[in-house]
Amino acid sequence: MAEPRYPLLVGLPGGRVQHAAKLAADGEHVFTLCRKRGRPDGDGGGLPYCRACANRPNPISQQAGR
Incomplete structure (x- = not known):
């Protein structure tokens, strides 16, 4: 399944x-x-989700098996 x-x-x-x-x-x-x-500072738990990230579709990888 593609991720x-x-x-x-x-x-x-x-x-x-x-x-x-x-x-x-x-x-x-x-x-x-x-x-x-x-450099990430944890998973950001408890923080609201970024609006700019929400406004962009998260592309699906076209590489099989990755």
């Missing part, structure tokens, strides 16, 4: 919202659906 390209839910340091994100190649940073980049 969204941004499968993680993260909070960024100093942020006030939770973002949909994917892990960067370096394994430490994430790229968010709303085009931010940073």
Whole structure:
């Protein structure tokens, strides 16, 4: 089954919202659906979901088996 390209839910340091994100190649940073980049500061639990992420559709990965 295909999964969204941004499968993680993260909070960024100093942020006030939770973002949909994917892990960067370096394994430490994430790229968010709303085009931010940073080192995650937990899952952002208890924070409202980012409006910019909500306004963008989370694309489905076209790669089988990943």
